[in-house]
Amino acid sequence: MGLTGILVIEEQCTGCGVCVGACPFDAIKINDEGIAEIDEEKCTLCGACVDACPFDAIEMKRGESSVEIDKDDYSGVLTFGEINEGELSKVALEMLSVGREIADKRGVKLSSVLIGGKELEKHAKTMINHGADIVYYIEDESLFHFNDELYAEALGKLIEEVKPEVFIGGASAVGRALLPRVAATIKTGLTADCTELDIDNETGNLLQTRPAFGGNIMATILTPNHRPQIATIRPRVMPVPQETEKNGEIKKFDFDTTTFKLSKIIKEAVILSEEEVNLHEAEVIVSAGRGVGSKENLKLIYDFAKKLGAAVGASRAVVDAGWISYPHQVGQTGTTVAPKVYIACGISGAIQHQVGMRSSDIIIAINSDPEAPIFDIATYGFVGDLNKIIPELMKKI
Amino acid sequence: MNIFVCIKQVPNTTEVKWDLEKGTLIREGVESIVNPFDLYAVEEGLKIKEKIGGDTKVIAITMGPPQAKEALRDVIAMGADEGILVSDRAFAGADTLATSYSLYKAIEKMGDIGIILAGKQAIDGDTGQVGPGIASWFGYPQITYVKKIVEIKDNKMVAERLTDYGYDIVESELPVVLTVVKEINEPRLPSLRGKMKAKKFEPTVFTANDINADENRIGLQGSPTQVKKVFSPPKKEGGEKFEGEAEELSEILFGKLKELKIV
Ligand SMILES: Cc1cc2nc3c(=O)[nH]c(=O)nc-3n(C[C@H](O)[C@H](O)[C@H](O)COP(=O)(O)OP(=O)(O)OC[C@H]3O[C@@H](n4cnc5c(N)ncnc54)[C@H](O)[C@@H]3O)c2cc1C
Ligand SMILES: Nc1ncnc2c1ncn2[C@@H]1O[C@H](COP(=O)(O)O)[C@@H](O)[C@H]1O
Numbered sequence: 031m032g033l034t035g036i037l038v039i040e041e042q043c044t045g046c047g048v049c050v051g052a053c054p055f056d057a058i059k060i061n062d063e064g065i066a067e068i069d070e071e072k073c074t075l076c077g078a079c080v081d082a083c084p085f086d087a088i089e090m091k092r093g094e095s096s097v098e099i100d101k102d103d104y105s106g107v108l109t110f111g112e113i114n115e116g117e118l119s120k121v122a123l124e125m126l127s128v129g130r131e132i133a134d135k136r137g138v139k140l141s142s143v144l145i146g147g148k149e150l151e152k153h154a155k156t157m158i159n160h161g162a163d164i165v166y167y168i169e170d171e172s173l174f175h176f177n178d179e180l181y182a183e184a185l186g187k188l189i190e191e192v193k194p195e196v197f198i199g200g201a202s203a204v205g206r207a208l209l210p211r212v213a214a215t216i217k218t219g220l221t222a223d224c225t226e227l228d229i230d231n232e233t234g235n236l237l238q239t240r241p242a243f244g245g246n247i248m249a250t251i252l253t254p255n256h257r258p259q260i261a262t263i264r265p266r267v268m269p270v271p272q273e274t275e276k277n278g279e280i281k282k283f284d285f286d287t288t289t290f291k292l293s294k295i296i297k298e299a300v301i302l303s304e305e306e307v308n309l310h311e312a313e314v315i316v317s318a319g320r321g322v323g324s325k326e327n328l329k330l331i332y333d334f335a336k337k338l339g340a341a342v343g344a345s346r347a348v349v350d351a352g353w354i355s356y357p358h359q360v361g362q363t364g365t366t367v368a369p370k371v372y373i374a375c376g377i378s379g380a381i382q383h384q385v386g387m388r389s390s391d392i393i394i395a396i397n398s399d400p401e402a403p404i405f406d407i408a409t410y411g412f413v414g415d416l417n418k419i420i421p422e423l424m425k426k427i
Numbered sequence: 428m429n430i431f432v433c434i435k436q437v438p439n440t441t442e443v444k445w446d447l448e449k450g451t452l453i454r455e456g457v458e459s460i461v462n463p464f465d466l467y468a469v470e471e472g473l474k475i476k477e478k479i480g481g482d483t484k485v486i487a488i489t490m491g492p493p494q495a496k497e498a499l500r501d502v503i504a505m506g507a508d509e510g511i512l513v514s515d516r517a518f519a520g521a522d523t524l525a526t527s528y529s530l531y532k533a534i535e536k537m538g539d540i541g542i543i544l545a546g547k548q549a550i551d552g553d554t555g556q557v558g559p560g561i562a563s564w565f566g567y568p569q570i571t572y573v574k575k576i577v578e579i580k581d582n583k584m585v586a587e588r589l590t591d592y593g594y595d596i597v598e599s600e601l602p603v604v605l606t607v608v609k610e611i612n613e614p615r616l617p618s619l620r621g622k623m624k625a626k627k628f629e630p631t632v633f634t635a636n637d638i639n640a641d642e643n644r645i646g647l648q649g650s651p652t653q654v655k656k657v658f659s660p661p662k663k664e665g666g667e668k669f670e671g672e673a674e675e676l677s678e679i680l681f682g683k684l685k686e687l688k689i690v
Contacts, residue, residue, distance in 0.1 A: 054438060071492050075520025075647050077654040092647055114592055178569050203591045207571040210556035214524055214563035219651030222554035241660060243551055244440035248660050256651040294568035294599040302593035310591060314689050338689055356574065356610035357589060362441065362550060363463050363609045371687055381441040392687060400670065410683050411668035412676045422677035427690050
């Protein structure tokens with residue numbers, strides 16, 4: 031075993047086998063001597079067994095990292111104020127509620143950064159009124175569309191100067207493209223798609239909790255030796271803070287875009303109607319499955335969704351049949367959603383669909399088959415024909 | 428020109444279950460598969476090769492334990508020209524930063540880089556960070572969530588990428604890193620010839636030494652993030668179930684929607 035690795039402390043191991051089940055990679059077995067043995071070929075050092083062991087008998091050793099940084103140089107919480115095509119996004123505001131909490135716990139300032147083409151001072155004021163103490167903005171015509179490399183360069187420069195201990199942004203299409211690029215550029219850790227954040231005040235470590243393995247497990251992840259600690263957070267998990275008239279600092283951050291050699295341009299941004307596509311931000315999703323019957327019948331789902339002010343989702347079967355476009359697909363090979371209410375209409379609830387929606391607060395299912403697996407996870411299940419139930423229901427609304 | 432496709436071997440997460448009593452994962456009999464999104468990346472690589480021809484090669488690359496070779500076999504069967512296995516005990520425990528660094532070093536060693544393809548995300552980690560990470564290590568442009576490649580010409584490409592509001596039409600110079608979504612294509616099934624080739628296939632194995640990796644950037648040591656705790660998510664159970672006539676059911680449903688304040 032080298033400097034780094036995993037070790038079973040034989041004196042402490044009782045051979046109870048908890049680690050065997052905890053290992054996501056099937057790499058542990060109890061050997062003839064009744065002691066846990068780790069197959070190094072299979073082990074990925076994920077650490078699941080270390081935590082699972084009731085006897086502290088598994089230890090993970092890390093080599094001393096030579097890329098230590100001085101953590102005391104870093105202070106404050108910075109959030110990414112995402113702007114899409116000139117519009118401040120909802121997730122930008124959501125970051126301020128969780129950001130505020132962490133900043134208050136640490137007794138530090140909450141700042142935000144806006145990048146865009148125009149009117150950023152106006153958005154900066156909105157951010158202040160939602161809880162930011164300081165808003166930096168980087169404004170240039172060339173920054174109107176989201177261009178990964180340019181944004182990452184600008185953010186990298188800002189982070190170098192501001193030196194926040196924590197940097198968070200939404201796990202939106204933009205956030206999930208931009209933050210990994212920034213994290214790799216400044217060589218720090220990034221935890222994706224968190225659903226919960228907390229901070230350990232003693233160490234300053236951010237406790238980043240997220241689902242993994244298709245939602246089968248939750249993991250809490252730390253970035254103990256690097257700063258800033260970066261995380262993306264699932265849209266709609268954190269509340270939008272109350273808006274009140276407040277004072278704060280608005281600072282322009284100078285970034286000369288002309289010094290950066292651009293090798294990519296955004297030729298056109300095609301904006302589709304919002305209630306149709308943005309599943310991430312929807313409070314309510316009405317989702318169509320093959321049980322809807324035909325492309326024509328889908329109109330019923332659209333009308334129903336419209337009445338509820340909901341977004342329209344779909345199972346893969348419906349997407350593959352060409353009844354609706356891919357951005358609507360919920361599930362393992364589509365989008366993961368967690369709205370307040372998810373209404374599954376004519377969806378059987380195959381596991382690949384479930385992993386994409388089972389964290390929804392309330393699940394309502396309409397399905398004619400009483401044995402459909404969707405009923406195993408539905409808060410309210412309705413056994414019947416959706417083409418009858420929904421029209422009846424719409425008469426009442 | 429080489430087209431690199433990053434593929435990852437993952438446990439089929441839909442088969443992984445949580446044992447509530449023991450609070451552990453049940454992995455018995457769970458098969459390993461090629462991450463579903465990566466098959467779209469392989470297909471797109473093959474399509475690009477067919478379109479531009481010449482001496483273009485599709486090279487699949489994976490970092491993982493020795494058994495990850497099976498994942499390479501699967502995509503060799505689809506038609507990939509070569510398969511590289513980046514494998515060394517020293518890589519174990521890599522988070523997305525260390526993984527993207529290791530893949531970057533391996534791809535750099537192969538050279539003649541035109542396009543690097545990755546999946547939108549891996550279904551075990553669900554992070555989608557490795558693609559942008561590789562792009563960053565190289566300093567190459569990246570286009571994430573690509574749903575269509577419109578054209579490739581004169582060392583440039585035009586692609587459509589999904590956004591939260593629709594899609595963007597993006598033009599980039601090569602080399603470029605792309606991550607792809609399911610909408611982009613329909614992955615082909617292995618051909619008979621492919622299967623024969625896969626059977627005999629042995630990957631080129633790169634160790635940490637082979638790719639000249641900085642030991643502080645790989646494996647556990649090169650990974651800023653650490654898993655502190657793993658636990659079971661709150662259990663979802665079926666709730667109330669109603670049967671009856673449509674009229675009756677719609678009445679109950681209406682009541683529930685009112686309770687939830689969405690009507
Ligand atoms: C690698 C992989 C990835 C996948 N990824 C995804 C994914 O991301 N998302 C996804 O959704 N699927 C995914 N799938 C597919 C998944 O396994 C299922 O095939 C799919 O979800 C089924 O869609 P469905 O429920 O609409 O159709 P079906 O399974 O055909 O179910 C239709 C349901 O409608 C009910 N029904 C019929 N008529 C009526 C009526 N009049 N009123 C009420 N109910 C009615 C039926 O009882 C049935 O339960 C994936 C599969 C694989 C192998
Ligand atoms: N170990 C790996 N080997 C090769 N490619 C990988 C590896 N991990 C991730 N990838 C690629 O990066 C994509 C995103 O993975 P992730 O960032 O883990 O969600 C995957 O779809 C793969 O294309």
